[in-house]
Amino acid sequence: MDRFHIDLDAPGFDRQGTVIRYGHFGRPVLVFPSEAGRAWDYENNGMVDAVAPLIDAGRIKLYCVDSFDAQTWSDRWLSLEERARRHGAYASWITDRVAGFIGSDSPGTSDAIVTGCSLGAYHALQFALTRADLFPVAICLSGNYDPSTWHAWGERGDAAYFANPTSYVPNLGGEHLDWLRSRLYAVLVAGNGAWETYPTGALPSTQHMAHLLAEKGINHELDLWGNDVSHDWYWWQRQIAHHLPRFC
Template identity: 60%
Template sequence: MLVFPSEQGKAYDFENNGMLGAVSSLVEAGRVKFYCVDSFDGASWSNRHAPVEERARLHGVYETWVLDEVVPAIHGDCEGPVEIITFGCSLGAYHAANFALKRADLFPMAMCLSGTYDPASWHGWGERGDATYFNNPLDYVPHLHGDHLEWLRSRVSLLLVCGQGQWEDTTGALEGTKRFAATLAEKGIRHELDLWGHDVPHDWPSWRAQLAHHLPRFV
C-alpha cells in the first residue's frame, strides 16, 4: 500500500497517529506492507499564492516523482512488480483516487477516507487549463468514454469512506465524497461508498477505525 498523508503531512504521520498500530496484525502476518511518502501540497494544491493551473502543474512534479522513483522502489523492495493499493485520508484521499484513476495499471485500487476530489475548488483562483483538468477527477471522470473507460471499469476499484460527524461537513468531505461516488456511478466505475454515523468526525481515531474495518477484506 502506498500511503499519501493528509494536507502538507509527512511520511511518519501514518505511524505517529496510530494507523500502523491499528492494522499491525496484518503487517506481522505478512499480508500487507505500507510505503509512506511526504506530501508536496505546500508547493502545489495548498499554495494559495499560485493560480490553480500553476498548482496543478507543480502537482505534476510530485506525480512524476511518485511514478519514476517511488513505484520502482516499491517493486524493488517486493522483488518484482506488484499491484499497489493507494491510500489516503483527507487531502491524501484525493491523491489516492487520482493516482488510481490515472494509472490503474499500477494502482488497481484506492482506499479513500474523508476526501474531497475537486482540487480546483480548494481556494483556487485563476483560469483552469489542461493541467488542472487532467488532475481533477470531477472534471475528467465525466468525460471518460470508449475503450479506456471500459478498461477502467474492468481494472480499477475505489473505496470511499466518510463519517457524518464533526468537520466532515465543514471540510467538504461528506458532500465531496457523495458527489464523487455519484460521478463514478454515472460512468459505471467500480466503487463502494461507506458513510459512517453522525458521531464519526473527521479525525485520526475515525480513520484508524475505518482502516482496521476495511483493510482485512483486501489483503
C-alpha cells in the first residue's frame, strides 16, 4: 500500500486529494468511496481484502481516491446547480490529475475499471459514461444515479443536466452513442434488502438506469441480489469479489 497526495486547485476545496495504491501489477481499478468517504475507507471496510487474491496475483492495481462529496453533492446548503458545478471541478481532478497519475504509474496496462459503492457507484457510472476513453468498464454497487433526488433545490442548468445520467442518457444519439455502444460496459448491482429502496433509492434507481441503458443499446448487465442483501459493506465485499475477476 502506497499513499499519494495530489492537489485539487478549485474554489471550495481546501485540501489535497489522497490516492492510495494497492498492488504493483495488473489492470488499474479506480475506486470511489461511499458518500463523503476518504481513500482509506475501501480498506477499512474489508473491500481490499475481498479482492486481495487479484492483487496478489498481479491481476489488478487498486487506486482508491477521496470523494470530496462534502464539498459537492452532500452539501445541502448549496443549490443542485452549484453542487454540480463543484462536481465538475472534482471531475477535472479525476480525469486530468488522477488519471494522468494512473497512466504514468501503470504504463502499458489496459484501460482502467471504475467502481464504487452507494454514492461511489454514481461516480463510477458518471465517469464511465462521460469518459469511456479512460474508463470503459464500470462496476456499480447499490448506486442512485439521479442527483435531482438528493435533497435538491434551486434552478437547474447545464451543470446539473450533464451530471445526471438519468437526464442525459435518454437524449444520447448519433456517432457519440455509437461509440459508447462499442466502448462501454456497465455492471449495475443492487440488493432487494434493507436500505436499498428506502432511504437510499438504490434499487429503483439501479433498475431505472438499466432500463435507460437498454433503450440506448449501451452494453450493461443488471444484477439484482436477494431480499436478504442490504445496503452494506458486508454485501458489497461479496459483490465486488464476484464481478471484478471477469475484467482482469
